[in-house]
Amino acid sequence: MDLSSINPVLLVASLMITATPLLLAALGELVVERAGVLNLGVEGMMITGAVCGFIITVETGSPWMGFLLAAVAGAVLSMLFALLTQVFLANQVASGLALTLFGLGLSALLGREYVGIKPPSTPKLDLGPLADLPIIGRAFFSHDIIVYFALAMTVAIWFFLQRTRAGLTLRAVGENHDAAHALGYKVVLIRFAAIAFGGAMAGLGGAYISLVRxxxxxxxxxxxxxxxxxxLVVFASWKPGRVVLGAYLFGGVGVLQLNLQAAGVSIPVEYLASAPYVVTIIALVIMSKDRSGAPASLGRPFHASS
Amino acid sequence: MKLIKSLATAALALGVASAAMAEDKTKVGFVFVGPVGDGGWTYEHNQGRLAVEAEFGDKVETVFVESVPEGADSERVMTQMALEGADLIFTTSFGYMDPTINVASKFPNVKFEHATGYKRADNVSTYSARFYEGRAVQGLIAGNITKSNIIGYIGSFPIPEVIRGINSAYIQAKKVNPDVEFKIVWAYTWFDPAKEADAAKALIEQGADVILQHTDSTAPQAAAAEAGNVYTFGQASDMAEYAPMPRVSSIIDNWAPYYIERTKAVMDGTWTSTDTWAGIGAGMVGIGEITDAVPADVKEAALALKAAIASGDVHPFTGPLNKQDGSAWLAEGEVADDGTLAGLNFYVEGITGEIPQ
Incomplete structure (x- = not known):
């Protein structure tokens, strides 16, 4: 066993990149579920974002355009789901699965001409003196802007949900849509907005995989x-802080186990390979002992007549 | 995840079911483990399928289902194909072995061909390519061009096929460079680009400057290109889009002649259960162009080794060779027999780390 070949600085740097797509997608889904909608189409929206972001970046040469349009593409695709479930009251589970299948097929079709092309690389954010700090500069301050955007979004979403009136309304819709409706809130409209946000975040996460990771x-x-x-959203009890912890833990243990394997650590590989799942689940289950449950209206259809 | 994949494959199987049937045509089915656009393993099998269509035109109809998980799900896909009237079904991944045998026992009139496995029946043939011959050529190049003397190897699953590749590459690399060291990472997947890229990055961060992969996507190539000054080899497919650097050569699987031959045998009624294991000599394993990033003398040596393997003058597993624990395996000049190679489950001496059991 030779642990000296693992460079902890590079390990942390890789961890942040590995965790980012997961964090983005999970944050988006968290907002959707807090609004009482279960969208199982995350995978479909991510892959659509991945292909759209890639195509736009290759065609325009600008990763920023790619990320922007990946978010737009994810949001547009999610509107299909919103239309089916919020207007036509289709089953959310079935519609979400359909969205994933549709996204996988659509992305394969769109991406046909783009296999084997190298995208322009995404520039690192210039953090000036911070990036020059020994050790932590390379580990924490040498990434592209999306990594920090994902972390900033965690705080923003927490603030929005817990400290703003609009966030309270969104949560009310998720907890009891009939009561929210009786109070005069536009349940369907709010859910459309939440679903679009979830789609945009998933699209962004997908593009991060195809453009950076x-x-x-x-x-x-x-x-x-x-x-x-x-x-992750479920295990994190629908709390943004736990989502970021879970995503970093999952990404971190995933990267760590590959590094441990490469370093020849004498732990059976099966345990190492399953470690990201096991560690993340255990950590989040222990944390969720406070019994914070799912939004009460999660997955239930809403119609103003009922 | 598993449920979703099952649903996905079920939906796909339904799609297959609704396809038009023409009784006079020979119907050939293909079960793929990844998407046909993976740029590697499944891509080449699909090229073989297309070659069958091109060869027989209207006389043949092919169907395929992609991204079929190994295990019970694949049984349903195969059953569906057989019920649909497929005359010949190619199941193209190691993990389809038991499902293929199970389904074949229910459809004695349908011929099955399982790639890379070792279980046969009256209506089940097996076929594989001697990828390890290509691995030997890779090992020779890798041992020569590495500067850090660390070669990273991304394994998929610890099955004999992958272990053969690791051993074969190591033997040649060690021969040309006694200081060489292999770092092996098991990804436990055939196809997961993000994870494959992570594995490549972990190896590069630990000093590897040559990456060999036994997974199906081109993601490790992309990760190496991003890192710069790292060499890779195309796996299963040429992956020429990453040439001349990082991809300096490749192993190319060529299934087309075999698929055409076997389809023809079904048409003629001459099909029997066989076990095919062909290599460079028979053309089932190709070596992709060695780029100019490799020094000329190394390239020459690699091509000489390729020619010697093709003609049968050199066997990649020739003694003296010891097992990892130091016990003797092959005596001076002795070559490994196919039975041992087919079930190979140990490293040769010098490789560090344990094979997951």
């Missing part, structure tokens, strides 16, 4: 990250 376009490249984001 891998960076290339391959069919089906999200390979289940959307589903992990969905599970």
């Amino acid at each position: 891998v960076p290339q376009w391959t069919e089906g490249m999200t390979a289940g990250i959307g589903w992990i984001a969905l599970a």
